[in-house]
Amino acid sequence: MNLWEMADFLKKNGVINAINLDGGGSSTFVKNGALASYPSDHCVPENRWRCARAVSTVLCVHPRRCEVNCSKHGRCVSGRCECERGWSGETCERAECETEGCGRHGICTQDGCVCDAGWTGHKCSQECPSGRYGDGCNQTCTCLRGTCHPVHGLCTCPPGFTGNMCENVCPLGSFGSSCSELCNCSDSCFCDPQSGHCNASITPETNTTLRSWLIIVISLLLLFLFLSLSLHLLSFCRSSSLSSVVDRPYSYVPLHDINGSIAEGEAGKTRADSDSEDEVWTPHSVR
DSSP states (O other), rough: OBHHHHHHHHHHHOOOOOOEEEEEEEEEEEEEHHHHHOOOEOOSSSTEEEEEEEEEEEEEEEOOOGGGGGGSSEEETTTTEOOOTEEESSSEEEEEEEHHGGGGGEEEEETTEEEOOEESSSSEEOOOTEEEEEEOEEEEEOOOSSSSSSTTEEEETTTTEEEEEEEEEEEOOOOOOOOEOOOOOOOOOOOOTTOOOOOOOOOHHHHHHHHHHHHHHHHHHHHHHHHHHHHHHHHHHHHHHOOOOOOOOOOOOEEEEEEBOSSSOOTTTGGGGGGOTTEEEEEEOOO
């Protein structure tokens, strides 16, 4: 086998660079996959011509390389591409989602499947795990009870609870999912907020809180009514007193002297007729 034949053999096996060791010297004859230079010998028996030199020792500079660096989606191992997850082909040039698809909850890109908010997995076929939601399932749910929606994170409360984080028990008199059912209990008994069963014991905290609010509201209403009634009565009394004093007519009553005689002035005079200190004006009384 001469050097030309050896070069073809090496190139077919993916050797990019190689040299021939010959008599202590060396010559590069394969460079970047092409025959670059090669030593030759004088032909026998006609030494005027040069003939291909037989192979003595060949040194491969490096093992087989992978083409195009495995498309940047894999690593080269012994001349073969080991592709990253989601990629295939001899040079990892093909996204698997192009053939397999990303289902109804994702789109295929050059980087593989990109899942919609609330979905994950190789083909975007799995919902976010419990307690997570959003793009890439990177958000943490805040629900104290129940579950949260994998897309937007809104809480779905179990029966008997309500609130943005399911933090509140159903108000007294209601029960069930979203506290939408009304209790149907006799004797004003409360019902269980989850099942609606009557005669259920109410937790002291809830019962005490409700009673406290009722007492406060009733007390404020009574105080308001008392103040309103007091102000109304006071206003009425004042208006009645002023009306009786201003609107009544006056008459002249003569005073008697010590001996019982009538003081100067005649009865029946009006107030404008005399300014005597012995005269007294009194409200006219109807007989």
